[in-house]
Amino acid sequence: MPKRLAYSLPDEVLEHVFSFIQSDKDRNVVSAVCKSWYEIERWCRRKIFVGNCYAVSPKMVIRRFPQVESIELKGKPHFADFNLVPDGWGGYVLPWITEMAGAYPWLEEIRLKRMVVMDESLELIAKSFKDFKVLVLASCEGFSTDGLAAIAASCKNLRELDLRESEVDDSSVHWLSHFPETYTSMVSLNISCLGSDEVSFSALERLVSRCPNLRSLKLNRAVPLDKTANILRLAPQLVEFGTCTYSAELRSDVFSNLAGAFSNCKELRSLCGFWDVVPDYFPAIYSVCSRLTSLNLSYATIQSPDLIKLVSHCPSLQRLLVLDYIEDSGLEALASNCKDLQELRVFPSDPFDAEPNASLTEQGLVAVSLGCPKLQAVLYFCRRMSNAALVTIAQNSPNLTRFRLCIIEPNTADYLTGEPFDVGFGAIVVHCKDLIRLSLSGLLTDCVFEYIGKYAKKLEMLSVAFAGDSDLGLHHVLSGCESLRKLEIRDCPFGDKALLTNAAKLETMRSLWMSSCSVSFGACKLLSQKMPRLNVEVIDERGPPDSRPENCTVDKLYMYRSVAGPRFDMPPFVWTKDEDLALRLSP
Amino acid sequence: MELQLGLALPGSDTWSRPLLKLGLYEDINVNSKKRGFDHGYLEDEFSAASFKNYEKGLVGWPPVKTWRRKKLRCQVHNHMTAAENGCCVGRASNSTYVKVKMEGVVIARKIDISIHQSFETLTTTLMTMFDIFDENRRSFKLTYQDKEGDWLIAEDVPWRTFVRSLKCLKLIRSRGYQ
Numbered sequence: 001m002p003k004r005l006a007y008s009l010p011d012e013v014l015e016h017v018f019s020f021i022q023s024d025k026d027r028n029v030v031s032a033v034c035k036s037w038y039e040i041e042r043w044c045r046r047k048i049f050v051g052n053c054y055a056v057s058p059k060m061v062i063r064r065f066p067q068v069e070s071i072e073l074k075g076k077p078h079f080a081d082f083n084l085v086p087d088g089w090g091g092y093v094l095p096w097i098t099e100m101a102g103a104y105p106w107l108e109e110i111r112l113k114r115m116v117v118m119d120e121s122l123e124l125i126a127k128s129f130k131d132f133k134v135l136v137l138a139s140c141e142g143f144s145t146d147g148l149a150a151i152a153a154s155c156k157n158l159r160e161l162d163l164r165e166s167e168v169d170d171s172s173v174h175w176l177s178h179f180p181e182t183y184t185s186m187v188s189l190n191i192s193c194l195g196s197d198e199v200s201f202s203a204l205e206r207l208v209s210r211c212p213n214l215r216s217l218k219l220n221r222a223v224p225l226d227k228t229a230n231i232l233r234l235a236p237q238l239v240e241f242g243t244c245t246y247s248a249e250l251r252s253d254v255f256s257n258l259a260g261a262f263s264n265c266k267e268l269r270s271l272c273g274f275w276d277v278v279p280d281y282f283p284a285i286y287s288v289c290s291r292l293t294s295l296n297l298s299y300a301t302i303q304s305p306d307l308i309k310l311v312s313h314c315p316s317l318q319r320l321l322v323l324d325y326i327e328d329s330g331l332e333a334l335a336s337n338c339k340d341l342q343e344l345r346v347f348p349s350d351p352f353d354a355e356p357n358a359s360l361t362e363q364g365l366v367a368v369s370l371g372c373p374k375l376q377a378v379l380y381f382c383r384r385m386s387n388a389a390l391v392t393i394a395q396n397s398p399n400l401t402r403f404r405l406c407i408i409e410p411n412t413a414d415y416l417t418g419e420p421f422d423v424g425f426g427a428i429v430v431h432c433k434d435l436i437r438l439s440l441s442g443l444l445t446d447c448v449f450e451y452i453g454k455y456a457k458k459l460e461m462l463s464v465a466f467a468g469d470s471d472l473g474l475h476h477v478l479s480g481c482e483s484l485r486k487l488e489i490r491d492c493p494f495g496d497k498a499l500l501t502n503a504a505k506l507e508t509m510r511s512l513w514m515s516s517c518s519v520s521f522g523a524c525k526l527l528s529q530k531m532p533r534l535n536v537e538v539i540d541e542r543g544p545p546d547s548r549p550e551n552c553t554v555d556k557l558y559m560y561r562s563v564a565g566p567r568f569d570m571p572p573f574v575w576t577k578d579e580d581l582a583l584r585l586s587p
Numbered sequence: 588m589e590l591q592l593g594l595a596l597p598g599s600d601t602w603s604r605p606l607l608k609l610g611l612y613e614d615i616n617v618n619s620k621k622r623g624f625d626h627g628y629l630e631d632e633f634s635a636a637s638f639k640n641y642e643k644g645l646v647g648w649p650p651v652k653t654w655r656r657k658k659l660r661c662q663v664h665n666h667m668t669a670a671e672n673g674c675c676v677g678r679a680s681n682s683t684y685v686k687v688k689m690e691g692v693v694i695a696r697k698i699d700i701s702i703h704q705s706f707e708t709l710t711t712t713l714m715t716m717f718d719i720f721d722e723n724r725r726s727f728k729l730t731y732q733d734k735e736g737d738w739l740i741a742e743d744v745p746w747r748t749f750v751r752s753l754k755c756l757k758l759i760r761s762r763g764y765q
Contacts, residue, residue, distance in 0.1 A: 082646075082652070083647045083653055275658075347655065348649065351651050353751065406649055406650060410648065439650075490647070491645075
């Protein structure tokens, strides 16, 4: 195409063409074509995703993209989920809300993950965005039902309120009652994380009854079983439902009421919750089971025979989350019944006991791999594994994109041969060419990292714990994994050499976390000095790292690329460089 | 394989000047020893502090979300089925109710062990349960029977060990201790 033609298209036409391009990657490519495309694109970009809230400042985002309607932000590093990030580390959303309140009056959607959200932020959202529609707070904390009340009272076009896995303080405000009687727009409500006192059942019932577009409702455990039927009868159009508490004994009146209510829900495709469930109630949901595509039983402490019975009624299942009570026998039943299964997550019922709580071994996962050709995503906690099993899984599930295996006891070897799992995980990366996420466990040497560096070319996220022999391991990963974005490592003998050799690589990644490894403070300082667009943060609760010799190792290290420079909201236990290229205590 | 220190991207031909001569890094303590459970590997006296959580087990391992752990623990707390089992074990049967007897008292009581995180809260609850006043607290000792059937003094072991092997509890009057 002649060069001139590109310039002869009016801006409006280009803008219209760009509106069909939704993915961030594609939009970024479009904006890099030429200056005029950059200009047009930045004015019409409506959706922003910021994977690390400290990688860029709100002012910078607003300057480049003046008309944003939807923003997604992520705060703390992933290992914060496992208590490895001390309280007060950061991830505050208020600076973002404050800037956006002025710049984006038409903002409709805010999605946050692992961020600290104060009531002040929620109140500001409620006040500033007139057409606010979607609020998702995933694994967030810092707010109370007061903040929720502000949202409920002011956001008359709110469609989605999802508080998944967040910590909410109870301020004793009946926040649900703050939705005015005129409010009818709810489509998706997830309040499963709230405690018993934080939800008024009658307010909930009234809300559900006046929202005809409600498609997804995830209740908290405080709603008793006999009320569940009432809710379902008010919303038979539900596609996704999170149940509440099941009572201790079977009551036939409650049972038949529940069964009747479920049978009305012809659109229901996804069920979760099942807190305190008693298996005698399961037959009440059999009428919807054949259509279910997603089932989350990971809070249901029921045993294998009942799980098998339930699962055998769900041939359309694509996604199953379950506890290890399902046992190998349950997974074998799953493999023979659910041929459309794409995602399986098996959680440990008792993660801290050295003894197995249930008869779940590598055999269960092998069975699923053999029986379910569409398997794509696996999260599996178990206490024993073999290379042979891993090789079988790799060969039979080449479409795996996410494979996370947690052999509970660190440094566990192959129970058949006593060997490390290098060969097993090696097979995974060789056969599963589209693998984008991998979590390793068990006894592993530097060899496994050589395989990963050589074959895992599409790998974007790698989690490593108690593995490797030397810096060579880390070097293989950093030098080989071309698509690597996030790397998190704990308790591995990786140190300065690998990091300093591959320093440039670190700027091509979103972030690197290393805790209880062998990285010295001196190396951190050096990286800091030489890589201006890398924020190198040392987290050490023992005291200032420069009070110890430079060759002392740091406790935790979090480094991420950033165009915003070092952050200003660090707590006393986080150190980074200042403008003078010397490390200082944060104020 | 000797690693050359440099700043270039891997595989690129144009290597920027090596950061510093290799010699300067000789004194950096790159410890290649495997670091897992092996806590004999404490390279300086400051490392001890970083293991402060060790007595409770490794921090953040296995990688189960705190949120999930909390919910599951709350749930087990609600299981009343334990009542039928008498002396019941914490882990294997989903129930966390444990029988408690007091020396000299005929009727045994039951207590939910999962809602306690320390001997402190457990003892306080037991004192209230058996109407023992604060001043008399020291004249009682908390003992427990473990899975092997042996009777042990509760506070002699770490909390976690205690909870895992606990079968039933007994408050005895301590004679001549203190």
